[in-house]
Amino acid sequence: MRLRARRPGAGSWRGFALPGIVWLVLFTVVPAYALLAMAFGKENFLLEPVPAWNPGTWNVGFLFQAISGAVPGGEFWPSVRNTIVYVAASLVLCFVIGYPVAYYVARHARRTKALLIVLLVIPFWVSYLLRMLAWIGLLASDGYVNKVLSGLGVAHPPNWLNGNAYSVILALVYGYIPYFILPVFAGLDRIDRHQIEAARDLGATPFSAFLHVTLPLSRPALLAGSALVVLPMFGDYYTNDLISGSPRTNMLGNEINLFVQGGPQKNLGACLVVVMMAILLVAMAYYVLQTARDTRRFA
């Protein structure tokens, strides 16, 4: 029998993972299971959800209602569709705006690098809610944005807060883009310059070197940044509430909020969270697979 070689002290090193594992179990696995127990539980005569901890007693009635409502033609479909479209559009804008910013700070900022990093972190000092409230002032009919547009000669500046999808998307981008830029910056900053120089030495143009070296090497960071913004955007409801307030821009988070905030169908709200988690799991599975592939490729 062949024994696997064991590195000395490997067991004690694994022990360092213990706090993290305990943390994950306590604050991820247990809450997730509690959510399922609530979603698949029953209601008492007070219309409050009673969690079913034993999977053998799970009641999937509300889950069927949530799933049938979330597919095209269902009662929640407009919100699901809006959520997917808004998040996808916001992600594209995060790429278009965030990548160049992160690229510049990582590759070209020299003396100003520290200052620019501080500027990138500054939005974290202000709560998301306050930043969204600030946008109401900026985007109001007589707000600064329209004043600037009027000053530039735009005769009829848009009514940004009039229940428009583009306002919600812009607000989502504004709210979450720092979470995208920072990991992308970190990834770009870690790229070995020698690899880019090697590409140039082998005759690549700057653009070609970027396309064939920098961009592929930054893919893990782009995926991480995407995951960081997509996850919270998917569950976001307050941005839409504040910036739009119109049912036309309802997102899945708004539906969940409606059922969970109060009322007799909190189980249904929990089931909608399960549906949302299922959609996100698809995205996360792609992220995990790509990350694993990139790790093998660039190791």
Added chain:
Amino acid sequence: MITRRALLRRGALAAAGLGASGLLGACADTTTPVGAIAADADVGPGGLPLARPDRPVTLPIYRDNRAIASGLRPEAGPLQFYNWIEYINQDVINDFQRRYKVKVEISTFTTIDEAVAKLASGAVQFDVFVPETVFLEELVVGKILQPLNHSYLPNLAAHVWPSLQSPWYDVGSRYSVPYTVYTTGIGWREDFLPGFDPSRLAKPWGALWTEGPRIAGKVGLLDDQHDGMTMGLLERGILDPNTERPADLAAAKDALVRLVQATNLKFDTNEYQHLADGSLWLHQAWSGDMASAPYYLPKGTPAKVLRYWWPANGRGPINNDMFGVLRGARNPVLAHLFLNHVLDPDEAFKNFSFVGYQQPLNEMTPEAVIAHGLVPPNLRTTLIRDQQFRNGLVQGPLSQYGAVLWENAWAAVRSS
């Protein structure tokens, strides 16, 4: 932005579904499988008959939950008051502290579910709480409130409107005294809508539908299930704000969906801000919010631009908040004295200057409130009399069946 009123009413969505974990524990063996909800419009979630003005309910007094004896000395405090955010004037609190030489400590909550869950769990102990009609029965059944001893509450008989001394939701005021009354009507900006007045329309409750399309994007509805749906019911000519008939709710839902599509309707609960800053011109509104709206007007804009309509005959949505003493109160005598203190007319006027909501006291007539300079004459319609309150379309608790119907209809409107 979610206001105290909005949060309060959202709690009312759960009227039926009181978030009382303690109750849940007590009722753990009464779970009902999903889908087994049966139509029973006469019984509330707590098992008591649904209170209505024409079917008043006398709340039970339990052997293990009796009122305190008469003639007791007030405790040393501090009095623990569990209240909505900014729902009492600090001057009223200060007066009580001076009068009884005690401290009052206020803890606040943001949703009624959160508040009741904490109270029922026993994790927190407060003396005074602010329940609402729609879930009073459950608080009593759950023995979260204690019965009141009226010997400590002389202001109840001396000042409160006769209709609320023994209200339909709590005959004999066994567990509650009224706090504020409010109506739900229509607010608008007269400067943007000159000549507009719902009272001049053949169907005043259809004002948003008739006027709204012309000013699409400038129309708002309260983001509140009960009041929002009630607007749809009223537009359809259905005057029962507690109906559990599916056809009624379907008609209201369809009317509201039409309104959403025709007016690019906004849903919010800060109508006082939107009307004041001119971002919206026509909005379903709460009377107390409209009374406060002049304070939010931009500098230089006169208060007369704000208007509020609610039918003078009282056939419109109306409700009231209340105070109760919690069963686990450590200062029950002081809590009773506090309830009595808030029912003092002088304190009520002070309170109005901060919260904007009228108290149902004989002295607090519309004329008196205006004479005190608390409300401009053009917003006199935000104030009501006892007779109007008696005629009002009150919102009461719903059955389990009804609560689900209402919520599903509202969800359809909100995602239309």
